[in-house]
Amino acid sequence: MSMISRFCAVRRHSALACGLGLSATALAGSVSAAAGVQLASGVQQPAAQARISEEVLLLDTYPFSDPDPIPILASDPRLYPYHAFRGYSPASEPREWRVVRMENDLIEVFVLPEAGGKVWGAVVKETGHEFIYRNEVMKFRDIALRGPWTSGGVEFNFGVIGHTPATATPVDYTVRENADGSVSTFVGAMDLPSRTHWRVEIRLPPDKGYFETHALWYNPTPLEQPYYNWMTAAAFAQDDLELFVPGQSYLEHSGRERPWPLDEQGRFLPLYRNNAFGGNKSYHVVGELNDFFGGYYHDDGYGWGHWARYEDMPGQKMWLWSLARDGGIWEDLLTDTDGQYVEFQAGRLLVQYQPGDHVNPVTQAAFDPISASAWTETWFPLEGTGGLTDASREGAMRVEREDDGTSVAVTVQAFGDVTDTLRVWSGDELVAAEPVDLAALRPQRVSFAIDAERAFRVAVPALDLDYSSDPAVRALDRPFEMDLEAWENTPEADRLVFQARELAKGRRYGQARELFEAAAAVAPWNRGALLGLADLDLRSARYEEGLEHARRALQLDTYDAAANFMAGNLYHALGRDVDAREAFGWAARAVAFRTASYVRLAEIMTGAGKWGEAERYARLALDFDRNSVPAWQLLAALGRLAGDAAAVREAHDALLEIDPLHHFVLAERYLADPTADNAGALTGAMYSEYPDQSLLELAVAYAGWGLGEDAVSVLDVAASAAWEQSWPQLDGEGGG
Structure with a gap:
């Protein structure tokens, strides 16, 4: 058991003097007691070795409480089936928090699996400089979509908008020592409304002064889902702070373009102290092909930065609280002694889009069906550089x-x-x-x-x-203004479809339906309106109506890949698998739908008991997406059903390499050998807020493949499970 110690306040210049050398449970060649991960054995140790340990620390905590009994459908249907929390404590009390510590000889990184899996903070050992701001108190306040949020660290946001629904609650996690001497903490959860899965590997090399985050986000559903991701890091707000975010302009949330680095009044916005005007600031900086951004404290002689390939993370945003009292109150509300902070945010999109009156080409994005995104980011300190002019994964330069x-x-x-x-x-x-x-x-x-x-x-x-x-x-030639004539000359039905698509991508399906129907009233054969209505009908189990819309689209173009994919899903939902197979076959000819169509065909063949054909389709899916989690899951289940141990081993190894947090492999082991120990291993690996939903999702997958007995077996495990959840951030029953 790790020692329990009161964690003292750690500042920018005195981290080591404050007692960061607390003893901890070393994870050296043994099984991690908390995360249940067997460390690599039989691997020659590299010359340099990062260290990873887990400890329980007493942190002053301002807990939250009062789960709202009113369904969130009444306030924000986008978040269903989550609930909100309405109670927030004005006083703190010490609570025990599980902390993962990762360190090498240069830096230390701390992770909080019980608070959204975020990086709590990061510090340079020699100087004590925090290059990721660590809030020494867990002070939850009503800020996020579901309410509770606490500042500091690096927060991983996936979903529809704003702070991720799991930002203040426990997530699944595991830890690992790697053969190259690095160490990893994996954190992740399922976004319940979209049923997408996000994972982040926080990886510390053995001999580098940075840490990396390797993200995986996949949509296993046959439906398009909202696509929103921003990695939100915190840094100290100081008058000597200069932001180094290369670009020619910045975008407001609506996409409106504004000048950067000098604004219309000639103020040099990258200097923090020059932002003492107006309210809170959101600078989504654009205009240059660069892979980095950061900040530097000129008086203190250190700074921080972020690097990722532009094609992976083009979004570079700086968030500043108002420098007036309306922003200053949040220093008191969110911290005790750590002071105000700024956020440097890296995103998969250019802006955190919110619709406005300004017409421009910036929109929301969509997550393609049965697809995945993966990318890597590097978070690094600056020591005595004087600023930041260029950066890479290996170094920085002023x-x-x-x-x-x-x-x-x-x-x-x-x-x-x-x-x-x-x-x-x-x-x-x-x-x-x-x-x-x-x-x-x-x-x-x-x-x-x-x-x-x-x-x-x-x-x-x-x-x-x-x-x-x-x-x-480095200058980019990308337009951020739309010629008003372009919008005025767009047919009315197409304008309505565009607006409806934006609403649907934001999970506002009721409003989207109204506009799709309006477009169909103006132009009954408008392809976009027909496919939009078919999609909404599929989501709401109005399969016959949806099929009629999809068939009308196919009357316009029999080879339309999107229409064929939609029709295939609707035929399958109606049990008309002959028609579904034919439609998916045409959809698979388009690269955009190829992997998704082959996965759907593999599912149909699995349900029909044609395991050889199911395997063929699953491997075709992998030919075009080697990281397709649904395809590997099907191969694992098919191998078990066929008694093919080699196929099972291949699929399990692939799944654990792609997604070490997914519970599917443990479920398969239980189904192959339904013992109490295997059932306990499955439920014991679930740390997230909703372990029952994780099991339900597994059961839904088996049922969708036509493996009803497997689905019932998983539900039996859920029915008999007794999770003992104790959250340090929750007041009342289950808290502390």
């Missing part, structure tokens, strides 16, 4: 002109030890090649003479750093 532009000063920081040559070009002329021997997180500064009239370039190849002073090489 570049500044000096002496009236006749010299350039370069400060380079590597995240690991490296030797390289720093090169500088003035125009096309190489003017310097300086060997550099860089130690991790130890900045090195050099200066070079250049031509004041010419653009210059600085490169450190081993760190993948390459900066040009000419902004034109």
Whole structure:
């Protein structure tokens, strides 16, 4: 058992002096007592080794309470079947929290599985600088979609909008030591309204001054779902803070474009203290092809940053509370002694879209049926760099002109030890090649003479750093304004369909139906209106009506892939599997629906008892999406039914590699050998707020494949399970 210790207040400059060296349960070659994960054995230990441990800490907690008995359908149908919480404590009390500590010789990272799985904070060991702001109290206040939220750390948001529904409650998690010397904490949950699954691996390398987050988010349903993801990190708000977010403009939530870094009044917005006007600030910065952004405290000499490939995370947002009292009150409401914070947020989209009166090309996004997204991000500290001009996964660099532009000063920081040559070009002329021997997180500064009239370039190849002073090489030509004539000249039915699609992507299905029906009244054969109504009918089990709409769309184009996929789902729901197979076959010819169609065909064949054909279709799905969780799940079940141990092992290994948190493998082990121990292993691995829903989802999947007996067996486990949940953040029964 980990020791229980009162966690003292840790500040930017004194983290180590405050007692971060608390003893903890080491996870060295044994089974983790809390997460139940067997560590790798028989693997030669690398020269460097990160460490991971779990401990229980007493943290001052302002709990929440009063689950709302009124269904959330009455206030926000988008969140059903979740409920809201209405009670918040004005006073704190010490509560026990499970904390995962990950560390190497350079940095420490802390994770809270019981608070949405978020990264609680991260600190540089040598300096004590927190490059991820850690709130030392768990002070829940009514901010998130369901109510409770607490500030600080890195929050993982997946779903429809705003803070994820699981942000303040326990999620599933497990920990792992990796063969390369790194350590990982996996956190995740199912978003109940969409039935999508999100997972984040927080990975700390053995010898680097950063940590990574590897995200997986997949939609196993045959329906389009809302697509919203932002990773929200916190940093200290200080007058000496300068934001380094490269771009030419920023977007408001509605998509309206505004100037950046100078606003219309000439204020330099990246300086935190220059934002002492107006209310809270949301800067979604756009306009340059860059993979990084960050911030730096000029007086304190340190900072923080984020790196991800632009195609993965194009969204770069800064959130600032109002610098007036209307923002300052939240410092008191959300913290005790840690002070105000800012948020640097990385997203899969350009903005956190909220519809407005301004007409522009920015919209909401949709999650394709039976598809997945995966990406990697890097979170790093800056130590003595003076700012941030370029960054990569391996290092960061600050570049500044000096002496009236006749010299350039370069400060380079590597995240690991490296030797390289720093090169500088003035125009096309190489003017310097300086060997550099860089130690991790130890900045090195050099200066070079250049031509004041010419653009210059600085490169450190081993760190993948390459900066040009000419902004034109990074500028993007993407329009954020719509010509009003384009909208006015769009047929009325198409405008209505567009608006209805936006509502549907935001899970506002009732309002979407009204507009789809209005479009169909104007143009009865409008393809978008027909498919939109068919989709809503499928969601609401109005299968006959939906099929009529889909068939009308197919009368317009018999090869229409989207119409065939929709028709296949409706035929299958009606038990007309001959027609469903034919429709899915046509849909599979389009890349957009290929994997999804093959998975649906595999499901139909599984239910028909044609296991060989089911396996063929599942493997065809994997040919086009090797990480298709539904396809691997089908192969695992088919292998068990056929008694093929090799196929079962292959599928289980693949699933655990793709998604170590999914309970399907444990369910399969129970179905293959229904013992009390295997039932206990299945239920004992469920840490989330709704373990019963996790089992129900498994049962729904088996029933959908025509494996009714398996579904009943899983439901029997759910009926006999006795979960003992004790949340430190919840007042009343089950709290503390």
